[in-house]
Amino acid sequence: MASDKPSLYTAWHSPFGWRAWISLLEKGVEFDYHETDPYEKSPEWFKISPRGLAPCIRHKGKSVYESTICMEYIDEAWPCTPRLLPEDPYDRAYVRMWTDHVNKKIIPHIFGMIVHQTATEQEKSKQDALDGIAAYLEAMRDGGPYFLGQNFSMADIALGTFGSIFFCMEHYRGFKVPNEAKFVKFHDWIQTIVARKSWQTVLPPREQVLEDWRPYAEGVAQTELAKAAKQGKTP
Amino acid sequence: MADSKPQAYISWFCPFAQRAWLALLEKGIDFEYKEVNPYDESERVKYLKINPLGLVPAIVHQGHVVYESAICIEYIDEQWPETPVLPNDPYRRAYERIWSDHISKKIVPQYYAMLLKQSHEDRETARKALLEQLVVLTDAMDKEGPYFRGSAFGMVDMMLAPFVARFVVLKHYRGFQVPTEDRYARFNRWWAAVKERDSMTKSTPEDERLVDVYKGYAAGNPTMS
Numbered sequence: 001m002a003s004d005k006p007s008l009y010t011a012w013h014s015p016f017g018w019r020a021w022i023s024l025l026e027k028g029v030e031f032d033y034h035e036t037d038p039y040e041k042s043p044e045w046f047k048i049s050p051r052g053l054a055p056c057i058r059h060k061g062k063s064v065y066e067s068t069i070c071m072e073y074i075d076e077a078w079p080c081t082p083r084l085l086p087e088d089p090y091d092r093a094y095v096r097m098w099t100d101h102v103n104k105k106i107i108p109h110i111f112g113m114i115v116h117q118t119a120t121e122q123e124k125s126k127q128d129a130l131d132g133i134a135a136y137l138e139a140m141r142d143g144g145p146y147f148l149g150q151n152f153s154m155a156d157i158a159l160g161t162f163g164s165i166f167f168c169m170e171h172y173r174g175f176k177v178p179n180e181a182k183f184v185k186f187h188d189w190i191q192t193i194v195a196r197k198s199w200q201t202v203l204p205p206r207e208q209v210l211e212d213w214r215p216y217a218e219g220v221a222q223t224e225l226a227k228a229a230k231q232g233k234t235p
Numbered sequence: 236m237a238d239s240k241p242q243a244y245i246s247w248f249c250p251f252a253q254r255a256w257l258a259l260l261e262k263g264i265d266f267e268y269k270e271v272n273p274y275d276e277s278e279r280v281k282y283l284k285i286n287p288l289g290l291v292p293a294i295v296h297q298g299h300v301v302y303e304s305a306i307c308i309e310y311i312d313e314q315w316p317e318t319p320v321l322p323n324d325p326y327r328r329a330y331e332r333i334w335s336d337h338i339s340k341k342i343v344p345q346y347y348a349m350l351l352k353q354s355h356e357d358r359e360t361a362r363k364a365l366l367e368q369l370v371v372l373t374d375a376m377d378k379e380g381p382y383f384r385g386s387a388f389g390m391v392d393m394m395l396a397p398f399v400a401r402f403v404v405l406k407h408y409r410g411f412q413v414p415t416e417d418r419y420a421r422f423n424r425w426w427a428a429v430k431e432r433d434s435m436t437k438s439t440p441e442d443e444r445l446v447d448v449y450k451g452y453a454a455g456n457p458t459m460s
Contacts, residue, residue, distance in 0.1 A: 062326050064326070064333070066332075066333060066336055069329055069333055069336065072328075072332065073325055073329040076325035076328060077325040077326070093299075093301045093307075093309070096303075096306045097303060097306055100303055
C-alpha cells in the first residue's frame with residue numbers, strides 16, 4: 001500500500017539534496033531519510049528514481065526528482081506555512097525566475113571554479129559567479145532579511161544551500177563575496193539563512209565538506225558531476 | 236489599471252516564444268502580440284529596456300515582466316485560471332514539470348546540435364540521441380492520449396510542439412525524419428493530434444518560411460536572416 005509518509009533519497013554532502021531536505025524540515029513534514037549514492041547505478045535505485053537522479057522523493061508510490069521540482073512539489077503537497085512560493089501569480093513567477101537564475105547563472109560557476117584546473121578558467125568562473133550573485137542581490141526586494149523581503153521562499157533555499165558552503169570555495173580557490181558596495185546585502189542574508197534550524201540540521205561539519213570537495217578541487221573526481229561541471233553544465 | 240491586457244513579446248520564428256504563445260491561445264486570453272527581432276541591433280536595444288535579458292518570450296502585464304518559456308506558461312496558467320494547462324494534483328504537476336525539464340535538457344539541445352554541428356559524425360550522434368529521447372518521453376505519456384497526459388492538451392505538449400513543428404528544418408537540411416515504425420507510433424499519434432490544433436495552426440510559420448529563416452543555423456551560424 002502506497003504510504004502517505006514521504007521518503008527522501010539523498011546524499012549527505014549534496015547541496016542539491018539539501019534543497020529538498022530543508023524544504024521538508026521547514027514544513028515540519030514527517031519523512032524517512034535514506035542516505036543514497038546516486039552514482040551507484042543499481043537497478044533498485046532506478047526503480048526508485050527512474051532517471052537515477054538525487055534528491056528523489058518517494059510519496060504515495062510516486063517519484064519526484066530534480067531539486068527545484070522537489071521544492072515546488074513539497075510546497076504544493078504540504079501547503080502549510082512557511083509557503084515556499086507566495087500566493088500572487090507574479091510573485092510566484094518572480095521566485096521561479098530568480099531560482100532559475102541561481103540554477104543557470106550561479107551554480108554552474110560555483111562548480112566550475114572548483115573543477116577547472118587552470119588559474120585562468122578558475123578566475124573566469126569566480127567572476128561569472130560574482131556577476132550572477134550581484135544580479136540576484138539586486139533583484140532582492142527591500143525590507144529583508146529574505147529574497148522576497150519579509151517572506152522566506154524557494155529563492156532563498158536555491159542559493160542559500162550553496163551559499164552556506166562558500167567557505168569551501170574560499171579554501172580551494174580564494175573565492176570570496178566582497179563585503180562592500182553591491183555585495184553588502186549578501187552577508188546579512190546568508191547569516192540569517194544559515195541560522196535557520198533547517199540549515200543547522202543539514203549542514204555537515206566544515207571538515208567533512210572540505211574533504212568531500214577535495215577530489216573535485218584536485219581534478220581527480222570521476223563522477224558525472226565532475227564531467228558535467230567541466231563542460232559548464234549543471235549536473 | 237487592474238487586469239490590463241498582457242503583452243506577449245514573441246519572435247515569429249522562435250520555438251521558445253511559441254511555447255508561451257500556445258498557452259495564451261489555448262486559454263483564449265486577449266493579449267497584444269508584439270513582434271521582436273532580437274537579431275536587429277536597434278530593436279534589440281529597445282527591447283532590452285522592456286526585458287533586461289533580451290530574450291523572447293516575455294509577458295508584460297500590470298507593469299511586470301515574466302520571462303523563460305516554462306515560467307511564462309505557469310504564470311499565464313496561474314494569472315488566468317480558466318482552461319488550465321497544468322493539472323491540479325501536486326504529483327501530476329510535478330510530473331508535467333519533470334517531463335518539461337526532460338524536453339529542455341535532453342531533446343532541445345539535440346535539435347540545435349543537428350543543425351549547428353558541422354561534422355556528419357556529430358550530427359549522427361545528435362540524431363540518434365534525439366530519437367532516443369523522444370521515445371523516453373513518449374514512454375512517459377498517457378497510453379491513450381493523444382496528448383501527453385491524455386485528452387487535455389497541456390504544458391508538456393506546449394514545451395515540445397514548437398520543436399517538432401521545426402523538424403521540417405531538420406528534414407530539409409539534414410534529411411531527418413521520425414520513422415513510422417512501431418517504436419515511434421505513440422509519438423506519431425501525438426504529433427498527428429497536436430498539429431491539427433487551432434493554436435498550432437495560428438502560431439506555426441509555413442514550412443518554407445521556417446526552412447528559409449534557419450539557413451544560417453544550418454550553415455553553422457546561429458543567426459537569423
